[in-house]
Amino acid sequence: MKKKKELENAQKQKVPQKNNRFLLNDLKLLVKSGVLIANVLPVLAGIVLALHFEDASIQNHWINMILVLLGSTLAMAGALVINNWFDVDIDSIMNRTKKRPTVTGHFTLKQVLKIGIGLSIVGFGLLLLVNWETTLYTFIGWFTYVFLYTIWSKRRYTLNTIIGSVSGAVTPLIGWATIGTAVHIVPLTLFLFLFIWQIPHTFAIAMKKCEEYRAAGVPMLPVVYGFNMTKRQMAIYISCLLPLPFLLSSLGITFLVTATILNIGWIILVFAGFKTKDDLKWAHWNFLYSVNYLTIIFLLAMITSLPFLN
Template sequence: MAVSSVRHSLENVSVIADVRDFLALLKPRVMSLVLFTSLVGLFVAPGHIHPWIGLVALVCIAMGAGAAGALNMWFDADIDALMTRTATRPIPRGSIPAGDVLGFGIALACGSVLMMGVLVNWVASILLAVTIAFYVFVYTIWLKRRSPQNIVIGGAAGAFPPMIGWAAVTGSVGIESIVLFLIIFMWTPPHFWALALYRSDDYARAGVPMMPVVYGQVETRKQIVIYSLLLVPTTLLPCAVGLAGMPYLIVSAVLGVLFIAFATQIYRDRAKIGDYRSAKNLFAYSIVYLFLIFAMLLVEGVSGVQRLSLPWL
């Protein structure tokens, strides 16, 4: 089925949605990771924020993430209907009219940015607005259907949340928050390319130029290894800027070795085009990996572990 015909049929949907459908628009699994990394940015930032203001900041970030997810589903409804992984989303399934999703997303986006500015601070508000706009306009509308670099560049949107948490406390953007940004930015390509490897047929059917579709699986496996090798030293940077201590250094190094091991296994399997076990293993591990990296930063930030300052890293 052509993308254009799918879009036409979706425009004629008229149904009554329930609460679960609107919750699905928020992409709750993605939101949970966004909220967690934001929480870490908020806790490791220097200074003090009233607990209620911190909670408001997290609510605003959750609303902004939900807005980005809803607007992404609105624009991508036609290709979502062609992909097995996304065919049951509310618009392709016919549970919410596309126009309602657009209005819902815009309302959440405007509300979250305004509330962040008025109740927290305008630096965090601007960062939240940039994050939503980047995900919707740069990734979803511009890059996703045009370039195999969609994940590399577009992944910046998912890297902003800890910076927003940091800015909520400090009212500024420091080198430390940029380091947190870089960790997620470098993590995103191997994470999503692992998914794209075993979902390549889905992306090809929908005409989305993901790396495996454009350059093939062998090249994608190679790129996963390259970005994994870049990711691991990036995760050590918090020690270089005085944001983490020795426990973090040890744990992140061990986790990094395992990440490279999973990526290397993918590369070794490059000739086994139909075997996706190594890609699925890396995808699953990459989620645990990022969670543990940021969990260690959170634990050290809460417990007051003595932080390192290692400019040689």
């Protein structure tokens, strides 16, 4: 926290930008636009799938759909902004985060905190106009990310990855609850998809940026236990994805076969890591595979249900 105060004092000495044509880019960095978009997609998928399985029509739910998409996006953006505010000392050390406006001083830390809280309040306000269930799932994700991950576990435990995975996994539940209760095999299975997927995905990033995390003092698994342990853990979690497509057999044979092929492909890739001579290149390939894996899974899940929408 001393480091954070020093950074805040240093920011006060910087001359504010009068003509900030990079404002949009700063805002994108502040809300972590890539992460935010990746979280909005499962919310949309939850809505689309719920319309099909609950035999509902867009005409009867379009207002709530807009409110949930907007509200959950703002609440998630608020959590990501608060993460930037809290992690400014870490971000100032790691190369991949040094351009964030909290580090450059384009926004003061007080401004960032106000933005994060403001976005969160507006987001939850919109969700409350829909129903308590969408609000509850969003709050679980928000609270887990801000308090259990960012503030409590990230700097203390290698389990921070597992704890943080809960926050992103609730997104299909948020979308589904727009239409009906999310106590249903499809959104719960999608929750498991996201929860399990995030762990090897994050481990791949942690391997790529291992030395940066080490310098910042963040106890990621590769930093504390090394690459071989990380590879074994990745193999375990990716193997746990294998049975999940069969729980979604109601989405059709195309989804089942495609998801299974993707799972087998990822398992082959991860086991190849035990023989690789270039761990960082292998980690990068796992990162790319994981991003495309998630996109295909959720887009395909939506596509298989679209023809049946009312």
